[in-house]
Amino acid sequence: MHFAGALRFSILVWLGLILIGGEAVAQQIISSSHKSSPGQAKGSGRAATVVLKSNAIGAAKSRPDEAVPVVGNVARLERSISARSAIIMDAASGHTLYAMNPDQPRQPASTIKVLTGLIALESLKRQELVPTSKRAAAMPRSKIYLQPGKSYRANDLINAVLMASANDASVALAEKIAGSESAFARLMTSKARAMGARNTVIKTANGLTAQGQRSTARDLAMIFRQAMTDDEFSSRMGYKAVKTGFGQTIRTHNKALWQIHGTEGGKTGFTRAAGQTYVGKFRRGDSELIVALMGSQTMWDDVKNLVEFGFQQQQGMMASLVILDDSKKNSNL
DSSP states (O other), X not given: OHHHHHHHHHHHHHHHHHHHOSOOSOSEEEEEEXXXXXXXXXXXXXXXXXXXXXXXXXXXXXXXXXXXXXXXXXXXXXXXXXXXXXXXXXXXXXXXXXXXSTTOOBOOGGGGHHHHHHHHHHHSOTTOEEEOOHHHHTOOSSOOOOOTTOEEEHHHHHHHHHHHOOHHHHHHHHHHHHSSHHHHHHHHHHHHHHTTOTTOBOOOSSOOOOTTOBBOHXXXXXXXXXXXTSHHHHHHHTOSEEEOTTSOEEEOSOTHHHHSTTEEEEEEXXXXXXXXXXXXXXXXXXXXXXXXXXXXXSHHHHHHHHHHHHHHHHHHHHHHHHHHHHHHHHHTO
16 A cells, blocks of 8 residues: 555656656656665565656665655766765655665664664653763763763763764663663664664664664664654754753754754764764755765765755655646646
8 A cells, every 4th residue: 555655646746747848758767676775674675667757767766665756867966975875755754755775784873873862762761860880981982071980860961962972971871771782772773673774783872883783874764754753852953052960061963953954953973984974854844854874975065965955856746746736627627
């Protein structure tokens, strides 16, 4: 039923585009059997025949059960971004607007702290005290330099994780909630699976590189889309700076909040193995996007280009549906 609904949606959009004129005849028909990407669950691929304009061939990279036709110039977009994998998702419907290697497993770096913060919000009272072990305090940067043996309010540590990507705060929260970081990582993996992220395996609470740890751009987008439905999580994602109860000012790493119009929240990440990673939500009017990318070298430029392309997609499709609706009304007169 999900596939049939998505197919009907795609057909409506393309009928609308045809009615606009200028490209009344599709220039290319692609018959493509979509197979699982590495790490994607077997059996999720389906055969599909898609009618595309020549500048929209990149839409075939998305899974056919979620994809909608691409209106803009995919080749131009892909020349402008350095990311190894990326996805643009309609935040309301979950439909994929654009995807490039969306199911390619990669190290997620600190983007996976989305799960750390979300689980902590669900598990701890805001004023609950969280002790700091020597192991947590010894985590490398980014960190807020917690002191071993000292306890901190959960509220402050959650902000430190989500805004300042604090590795020490991540491990302290993990040990408080699950007894050990490894046990908490298993909890994170279970949480990801429950959110539909089938290709995510977590080994650390902070996203530092670990053997066997992986996620995908699609999984990160799915996780963040659902996390942002939690009012407290989404409000914290919009903070630029907050003061802690122990005198520090925590500032967000998410420069998109002041660089990209419509940013509602996002999480950055970087390790040498992962490259630059990002997942975020953006709103302009009634349009909402989730953008995720992995393996970038020019992250903020990539995010901006993907966001602009995504909103162009949504605007083009909405215009097409309006024209199609008007044409139906006129035909019934």
